[in-house]
Amino acid sequence: MRKVREKITERPGLCLFILIAALSLVGSEFSLQRATTFAESDPLQVSGRIVEVSLPASSDNYYRRIKLQVNRQTILSIGLNLNRLPADCSVDDVQRGATITVSGIYRNGKAAQNPGGFSEDNWFRSEGISGKLTSAQLITIKPASRYYSPLHKLDRFRLRSLKLLEESFTPKTAAGSSSVISDFRLSHEGIMQALLMGHTGAMTAYTSKALSEAGAYHLVCVSGMHLMFFLLPFRKLSAWTSMSFRLKRSLLSAVVLFPALLSGFGHGINRATLLFLLASLDSRVQRRTDKINSLALAGSALLILQPFAVRQNGFWMSFIAAGSLKCLSPKAKSRLVNDLISSLGVFLI
Incomplete structure (x- = not known):
């Protein structure tokens, strides 16, 4: 127990997160109790x-x-x-x-x-x-x-993006096509909107059920996995060009905000974005921050912006998954093992 206490107290970011989480829980309960009540069905x-x-x-x-x-x-x-x-x-x-x-x-x-x-x-x-x-x-x-006005521009951007994805990926069933082909086309209706924007409203019941049975429904919850895939072509492009390290970091720090804007700043993508920006800051100040400390600082920032997130399962699942991977990843030097762990982490987060 003493070692656990020492591990916590030597991380100021984690201490701050525990304090803010407790205040958010108490404050949100107080707000719910003070809310005006109305007569049911009136x-x-x-x-x-x-x-x-x-x-x-x-x-x-x-x-x-x-x-x-x-x-x-x-x-x-x-x-x-x-x-x-x-x-x-x-x-x-x-x-x-x-x-x-x-x-x-x-x-x-x-x-x-x-x-x-x-x-x-x-x-x-x-x-x-x-x-x-x-x-x-x-x-x-x-x-x-x-x-x-900035919030209105964000909402219009997301609505236009939704319309563009619908026009680009909505399946069109030709007249006279077989029922099997029609069912197959309808089975992935709305999947691109879910993968890119986290918007599952356009998915059919068949698609939702298939994702749940496959244990892959988390793929439509935009988070770290989507962010890494989105940044991959930009990383490759910057590696092929003669960009300076500082310019490369500045470019990626700006590009990393796009998935968050597209998905409306959900918990998973916000956490992944904040962790990326904190890692980028580490390279600029030439110091390496403790991973758990960075995760706790990201959680503290999200709770300050949205205190009721402390009551949401998605918030805790996102941070527990990320924290578990950071704490339990083996320190093996084998590149194969590290690649496998990284790949697993991407799909879990």
């Missing part, structure tokens, strides 16, 4: 600010799932049909930072119907959501200020 009209607009299942789908912040502790999940907006409202106005008034039927999150099944209530708590509005109808909207 009609409700609320006003608030949009803090998140999810991507649609497809670029031509006008259904949007939004998060509405009613007050400091209360956030509601609302599904809006953008084809049913008031006459004086525009589709482009429904974006982050806009202030809206909406009516609907209030519902609490549903508990899991079966052991191990999806629990809407647990998911709401992990996202800081108090409840949801069904049969929602938008009444008024006040457009967002220019302060939110």
